[in-house]
Amino acid sequence: MAGSGAAQARLDKIVRLIAAEMVAEVCSCYLMRAGEVLELFATVGLNPEAVHRTRLRVGEGIIGDIAAHARPLALANAQSHPNFAYRPETGEDPYQSLCGVPLIRSGRVRGVLAIQNTQRRNYSEDEIETLETIAMVVAELVTAGELVNPQEIASSSDVGLLPQRINGMGLNGGLVMGHAVLHQPRLTLREMVAEDPEEELARLRRAVASMHSAIDDLVEVGQATGSDEYADILESYRMFAQDRGWLARIGEAILQGLSAEAAVERAQNEMRLRLGQVADPYLRERQHDFDDLANRLLKHLAGKADPAVALPEDAILVARSLGPADLLDYGHGRLRGLVLEEGTAASHIAIVARALEIPLVTRCARALQLIEPLDPLILDGNNGQVFIRPAEDIVESFNHSIRLTTERRRLHREVRDLPSVTKDGEPVSIMINAGLQAELAHLESTGAEGVGLYRTEIPFMVRADYPDVSQQAELYRNILDQAGGRAVTFRTLDVGGDKTLPYFSGYEEENPALGWRAIRIGLDRPAMLRLQIRGMIRAASGRELRVMFPLVAEVREFDDARALMSMELERAKAEGIELPRDVKVGVMLEVPSLLWQIDVLLKSVDFVALGTNDLHQYFFAADRNNARIGHRYDVLAPPFLGALATLFDRCRAARVPVCVCGEMASRPVEAMALIALGARTLSVAPQAVGSIKALVRSLDASRVQAFLTPMLRSRDHSLRHKLRDFARDHGVSIDDVAVGT
Ligand code: PEP
Ligand code: MG
Numbered sequence: 001m002a003g004s005g006a007a008q009a010r011l012d013k014i015v016r017l018i019a020a021e022m023v024a025e026v027c028s029c030y031l032m033r034a035g036e037v038l039e040l041f042a043t044v045g046l047n048p049e050a051v052h053r054t055r056l057r058v059g060e061g062i063i064g065d066i067a068a069h070a071r072p073l074a075l076a077n078a079q080s081h082p083n084f085a086y087r088p089e090t091g092e093d094p095y096q097s098l099c100g101v102p103l104i105r106s107g108r109v110r111g112v113l114a115i116q117n118t119q120r121r122n123y124s125e126d127e128i129e130t131l132e133t134i135a136m137v138v139a140e141l142v143t144a145g146e147l148v149n150p151q152e153i154a155s156s157s158d159v160g161l162l163p164q165r166i167n168g169m170g171l172n173g174g175l176v177m178g179h180a181v182l183h184q185p186r187l188t189l190r191e192m193v194a195e196d197p198e199e200e201l202a203r204l205r206r207a208v209a210s211m212h213s214a215i216d217d218l219v220e221v222g223q224a225t226g227s228d229e230y231a232d233i234l235e236s237y238r239m240f241a242q243d244r245g246w247l248a249r250i251g252e253a254i255l256q257g258l259s260a261e262a263a264v265e266r267a268q269n270e271m272r273l274r275l276g277q278v279a280d281p282y283l284r285e286r287q288h289d290f291d292d293l294a295n296r297l298l299k300h301l302a303g304k305a306d307p308a309v310a311l312p313e314d315a316i317l318v319a320r321s322l323g324p325a326d327l328l329d330y331g332h333g334r335l336r337g338l339v340l341e342e343g344t345a346a347s348h349i350a351i352v353a354r355a356l357e358i359p360l361v362t363r364c365a366r367a368l369q370l371i372e373p374l375d376p377l378i379l380d381g382n383n384g385q386v387f388i389r390p391a392e393d394i395v396e397s398f399n400h401s402i403r404l405t406t407e408r409r410r411l412h413r414e415v416r417d418l419p420s421v422t423k424d425g426e427p428v429s430i431m432i433n434a435g436l437q438a439e440l441a442h443l444e445s446t447g448a449e450g451v452g453l454y455r456t457e458i459p460f461m462v463r464a465d466y467p468d469v470s471q472q473a474e475l476y477r478n479i480l481d482q483a484g485g486r487a488v489t490f491r492t493l494d495v496g497g498d499k500t501l502p503y504f505s506g507y508e509e510e511n512p513a514l515g516w517r518a519i520r521i522g523l524d525r526p527a528m529l530r531l532q533i534r535g536m537i538r539a540a541s542g543r544e545l546r547v548m549f550p551l552v553a554e555v556r557e558f559d560d561a562r563a564l565m566s567m568e569l570e571r572a573k574a575e576g577i578e579l580p581r582d583v584k585v586g587v588m589l590e591v592p593s594l595l596w597q598i599d600v601l602l603k604s605v606d607f608v609a610l611g612t613n614d615l616h617q618y619f620f621a622a623d624r625n626n627a628r629i630g631h632r633y634d635v636l637a638p639p640f641l642g643a644l645a646t647l648f649d650r651c652r653a654a655r656v657p658v659c660v661c662g663e664m665a666s667r668p669v670e671a672m673a674l675i676a677l678g679a680r681t682l683s684v685a686p687q688a689v690g691s692i693k694a695l696v697r698s699l700d701a702s703r704v705q706a707f708l709t710p711m712l713r714s715r716d717h718s719l720r721h722k723l724r725d726f727a728r729d730h731g732v733s734i735d736d737v738a739v740g741t
Pocket of ligand 2: 550590611613614
């Protein structure tokens with residue numbers, strides 16, 4: 001590698017050297033070309049005529065298999081492998097054994113390096129590892145661009161400079177326009193191999209120390225953002241930075257002869273491949289933390305630790321993924337929006353974006369390929385869309401939406417302090433949903449009456465270990481303090497599914513949405529649920545405590561959970577702790593089975609919270625996170641509305657208050673239908689309070705009820721159009737704005 005000369009000549013020399021060193025008759029190198037084709041670029045042992053002629057698709061033959069799965073394969077009898085593809089021009093008939101490894105750079109497969117032997121040979125773990133280390137060095141030569149023009153790979157992905165639209169997943173709402181900043185252009189690794197491992201280890205130690213102290217500084221800056229959740233996330237990130245296993249693997253790679261930089265890269269590739277295969281969502285998310293740490297460490301090794309990024313005023317950051325500390329490198333409050341190729345609602349970056357109020361769209365496939373630095377972008381976090389180099393009509397539509405939003409904000413401010421009562425005198429309480437401490441500030445700004453749903457899981461998801469009773473009590477106390485006497489309904493831990501906790505990882509389910517989650521975990525691990533309730537009781541002392549249990553599927557589950565609550569109240573009494581002034585215990589109605597036990601249930605609950613998000617997914621058996629079927633069934637479908645109508649009737653008859661806290665309540669047409677069916681408390685996203693209040697005040701509840709009731713028996717797929725027309729004809733405010741849809 002260190003030699004001079006053209007890349008092809010060096011590659012030819014490298015395969016000869018490898019064959020000799022590894023005692024193999026053949027050593028070949030295949031490189032990835034446009035269209036996912038692997039081309040034989042150099043060989044010793046196979047027919048030289050085949051070079052640049054033999055081509056395999058990714059997935060074809062053993063070489064294609066190695067590239068497709070990005071993992072090494074060692075076969076004592078390669079020809080009996082089901083994927084063996086015979087290529088006569090290579091003259092490989094006499095070779096029985098094969099050991100091949102992928103060439104990986106920046107998480108992408110760039111080719112395959114393989115050795116072959118005539119005799120049957122069982123390649124040892126050490127030999128495979130050695131080949132992998134060499135493969136890293138070769139990957140570096142490949143990505144330098146002399147062998148395969150990088151444009152070739154890029155041009156095959158039809159990047160033009162035309163306007164483009166990416167549909168992703170909006171994880172934090174907001175509509176913004178700005179210019180693209182691409183996150184972290186990768187540092188090019190110059191020296192792959194090093195003569196003096198001791199010197200490299202010393203460099204590594206110095207870089208790790210300076211990285212740790214820089215992270216300590218970032219944790220302090222993070223604390224100054226005022227978001228406790230963000231501070232917790234940074235704290236657990238700091239722990240990752242000290243992970244001994246990770247640092248030890250880097251050290252081992254140095255001892256194999258790599259430079260410190262190459263060793264970091266190698267450990268990162270390994271980690272990516274390993275974590276990419278695990279099903280556990282928590283561990284998969286941690287991959288982003290390690291990617292981020294590896295890049296940070298490389299910068300410290302290069303002595304370029306100070307990012308000093310020059311940002312345009314209206315920067316929208318585009319990245320594959322982001323670690324929690326990255327945002328602080330750009331400066332708190334300096335980013336208008338975030339576009340990510342990866343990331344789920346449970347990812348740390350999604351939580352941070354919400355806490356810092358930065359609009360975020362994730363799952364934007366190929367964003368880094370399609371977006372050039374400083375491209376104009378429109379990011380629509382409400383609809384999960386990103387417009388790249390938007391055409392004039394889209395910009396015009398954006399400006400129009402912004403004007404409307406500004407106008408609407410003004411109207412919402414006007415109704416903020418007016419009563420939330422329909423035109424025919426029906427009061428409708430408007431509460432907010434929250435899950436971050438920062439969101440409690442919205443109570444004041446929107447004039448909402450309280451928190452109808454406080455999702456307690458975030459503090460559990462962002463910490464590396466389980467918060468103990470006093471930490472939990474402090475969290476809940478802060479929330480009640482900030483609510484300043486307004487009602488707050490705490491929901492006990494709703495984890496499982498894609499919301500996994502660090503200390504629960506390793507548990508894999510085929511159907512997580514139907515699996516071990518929410519109250520099911522709480523009842524199977526009563527100590528955990530009791531600790532949470534204990535924290536809440538301590539926090540509430542002297543004040544009202546409202547608690548509800550998620551995903552209850554039968555009355556017995558509610559009874560059992562309530563019994564735990566009673567035990568905790570007894571315990572608090574015995575300990576002489578000041579009890580809450582009043583305790584109200586309710587249930588989240590999210591599983592259809594409860595509808596058939598509703599009369600029994602209503603005898604024992606103090607209130608019902610209707611979780612339409614989950615109820616709808618279980619009602620229609622349609623996964624709420626599956627984009628393909630997410631919109632197949634409407635919440636305004638007659639059978640679903642019919643079920644809700646029954647529920648409201650029963651609750652009214654039993655005098656049990658019911659609050660709707662699914663997303664349905666935040667959308668004006670849906671909220672209108674809910675009020676028509678009998679809902680009198682809606683808990684909505686903070687941004688929706690203004691438009692829902694405007695809706696309530698413009699609505700005649702009995703008229704829309706008279707309109708809707710007979711339609712509940714219709715055969716329509718959805719009543720959306722009819723309800724929307726009704727609203728328009730009757731001057732009901734149902735403003736909803738989206739750009740480009
Ligand atoms: C619901 O299911 O409607 C709900 C409010 O809970 P979550 O969205 O947190 O599952
Ligand atoms: Mg739910």
